[in-house]
Amino acid sequence: xxxxxxxxxIAEAVVVLIGVYGYxxxxxxxxxxxxxxxxxxxxxxxxxxxxxxxxxAAAENYSSSHPGVAINYQPLGSIAGISQLTAKTVDFCVTYxxxxxxxxxxxxxxxxxxxxxxxxxxxxxxxxxxLTKLNLTGSVVADIYLGxxxxxxxxxxxxxxxxxxxxxxxxxxxHMSEAEGTTFVxxxxxxxxxxxxxxxxxxxxxxxxxxxxxxPTGHSFQITSDSVLTDAGVAGQxxxxxxxxxxxxxxxxxxxxxxYASLMNAAGNWVTPNLASALAAEGKLPQDLPPSxxxxxxxxxxxxxxxxxxxxxxxxxxxxxxxxxxxPTMDLAKARTLVGFAWYLIHDGQSxxxxxGYDPLPAKVVQIDEVGLKSVVFQGQxxx
Amino acid sequence: MxxxxxxxxxxxRRFKDWLAYGLGALCVIIAVIPLxxxxxxxxxxxxxxxxxxxxxxxxxxxxxxxxxxxIGPAIQGTFILLxxxxxxxxxxxxxxxxxxxxxxxNQYGRSIRFLNDVFTEFPSxxxxxxxxxxxxxxxxxxxxIAGGTALAVIMLPIVxxxxxxxxxxxxxxxxxxxxxxxxxxxxxxxxxxLSTAKSGVATGILLSIARITGETAPLVLTILGSxxxxxxWNQPIDALPLRIFRDxxxxxxxxxxxxWGAALILIAIVLGLNITIRLATRGKYDASRAxx
Numbered sequence: 001x002x003x004x005x006x007x008x009x010i011a012e013a014v015v016v017l018i019g020v021y022g023y024x025x026x027x028x029x030x031x032x033x034x035x036x037x038x039x040x041x042x043x044x045x046x047x048x049x050x051x052x053x054x055x056x057a058a059a060e061n062y063s064s065s066h067p068g069v070a071i072n073y074q075p076l077g078s079i080a081g082i083s084q085l086t087a088k089t090v091d092f093c094v095t096y097x098x099x100x101x102x103x104x105x106x107x108x109x110x111x112x113x114x115x116x117x118x119x120x121x122x123x124x125x126x127x128x129x130x131l132t133k134l135n136l137t138g139s140v141v142a143d144i145y146l147g148x149x150x151x152x153x154x155x156x157x158x159x160x161x162x163x164x165x166x167x168x169x170x171x172x173x174x175h176m177s178e179a180e181g182t183t184f185v186x187x188x189x190x191x192x193x194x195x196x197x198x199x200x201x202x203x204x205x206x207x208x209x210x211x212x213x214x215x216p217t218g219h220s221f222q223i224t225s226d227s228v229l230t231d232a233g234v235a236g237q238x239x240x241x242x243x244x245x246x247x248x249x250x251x252x253x254x255x256x257x258x259x260y261a262s263l264m265n266a267a268g269n270w271v272t273p274n275l276a277s278a279l280a281a282e283g284k285l286p287q288d289l290p291p292s293x294x295x296x297x298x299x300x301x302x303x304x305x306x307x308x309x310x311x312x313x314x315x316x317x318x319x320x321x322x323x324x325x326x327x328p329t330m331d332l333a334k335a336r337t338l339v340g341f342a343w344y345l346i347h348d349g350q351s352x353x354x355x356x357g358y359d360p361l362p363a364k365v366v367q368i369d370e371v372g373l374k375s376v377v378f379q380g381q382x383x384x
Numbered sequence: 385m386x387x388x389x390x391x392x393x394x395x396x397r398r399f400k401d402w403l404a405y406g407l408g409a410l411c412v413i414i415a416v417i418p419l420x421x422x423x424x425x426x427x428x429x430x431x432x433x434x435x436x437x438x439x440x441x442x443x444x445x446x447x448x449x450x451x452x453x454x455i456g457p458a459i460q461g462t463f464i465l466l467x468x469x470x471x472x473x474x475x476x477x478x479x480x481x482x483x484x485x486x487x488x489x490n491q492y493g494r495s496i497r498f499l500n501d502v503f504t505e506f507p508s509x510x511x512x513x514x515x516x517x518x519x520x521x522x523x524x525x526x527x528x529i530a531g532g533t534a535l536a537v538i539m540l541p542i543v544x545x546x547x548x549x550x551x552x553x554x555x556x557x558x559x560x561x562x563x564x565x566x567x568x569x570x571x572x573x574x575x576x577x578l579s580t581a582k583s584g585v586a587t588g589i590l591l592s593i594a595r596i597t598g599e600t601a602p603l604v605l606t607i608l609g610s611x612x613x614x615x616x617w618n619q620p621i622d623a624l625p626l627r628i629f630r631d632x633x634x635x636x637x638x639x640x641x642x643x644w645g646a647a648l649i650l651i652a653i654v655l656g657l658n659i660t661i662r663l664a665t666r667g668k669y670d671a672s673r674a675x676x
Contacts, residue, residue, distance in 0.1 A: 042616070044526070044619070072610045072619075087521050089521060255636060328524030328525075329524045
């Protein structure tokens, strides 16, 4: 009796294994390549949702022109990406903000290379039925998140938008619950333009958002505020929430689609996030940018003084180790592919960004990236 | 007079009976509503997505490009993970269960039983973190091995417990009969006790498989997720619960559609397992009850 059971069990196991094997060989990317003798190389990366649309498009394009290469990028959030790179479980990470001194110390003696890979714009998106155009200043956005402005027909909003009809509806704010580069960009900007925001909330990849506002006379007001994971989550939830406002990378607002506000820049002009306004912000880059293996913490192009610049513009960084031998799963072919993909990303890959709402890297940043990528080694061997 | 009194008493009893019956039925309806609503919602939203291409192709890599592609890698990944978990957990769980039921009536057995019960209720995310630090960090990559091990760890205490319970249901008279015939104890345990309890043991194993099929939390930390089919033992793979989790958080209509489709497939797998268990063991349960 038990022998029969054993035979059945073995037969079942065999069937399952054959099934899995057949399934794998029939559809795996390597299956069709096996015949042509091309080895499958896979790169694994994790990090910012900010750059996910661009990276996924670049990965798809690079794989189609390089048979046998599969690039797996998972948008876990900037901080999670850095943690995974530190634990050496991924080949690269993508992040905004740049690594902090503590994060660099954690990977020492390895040197993380910061390769600025895209210029992104963070937008203030809204979902208000009937409203297709909205002007906001940074300090009004700060007041909305602080809870000082809680209704769409608040004078602070209506005075910026003459001729538009606002209803007395509660503003539902959305923010990200996970440590995200987008939150860092957004809160950094609001901290620059609003001293009160800086004092009460401050800036960081995750901050503690207030749930109520207490006015000077001591009255408390509830703030209608919700949180969800990642840019994509905020965009998704805002589509379902009328009278909401939230922040996200431009490409998510374009893909959702959600309308987004024009902001008043540091020079006092109304600007919408687009190629021209991002290029204007890039024009105000400091002259002495650090090299790729240097510290990029001080570099930001937020709240640029250029009269045409959009204020919420940022670099995102593709980070790899300078000495790739440190990764346990690395080999020479994989290391070459990794650097090749990064090279593609900062050159040809930039053209993919236009349709997705990213802006091209300034020439001098591309030069820094090139020097950085040329310094990458695997077992003492240069890769480009 | 007395007759009338008896009649009212009977009416009262009948009313109480009816009331209890009604309340019972109401409870059943309340319990079934969430299940039915989930099934209707998932089938209604997911059925339109299901076709051969959806089940066998890879998802689109470029997000927001309109069509989402298929969930082939997720289905494949789920089966690979289940396979690894079964291979790791079932033999070990079976042996532990036999030990606890047949030989575990001592201090050592009691402490194992206690720890096993604690383990059953362990948060699966903690098991994910454990496997992450033991396997993912050590090998330097997210892998099906790590994911399968995490699921096996969740599965192990359930298999152990159900094996022990169903072996304990085997009447002592059968053991005595085996001993009386001069069969050695180990031989009697395997050929007679285990064989008698096998439907219960099989049920336990299938239930534990159904339980781990939908686990998401430990997978986030062990397989990472992927848009590609399995290609190496040390590379990330995809799984249905993870794909649903990631898709559902994307703002695009195609991603939500894909998530509904994946949810339908996942529910079909779990429901299929449960129905198989019911059909396979119904008769046997009745028979075993009649025997004792």
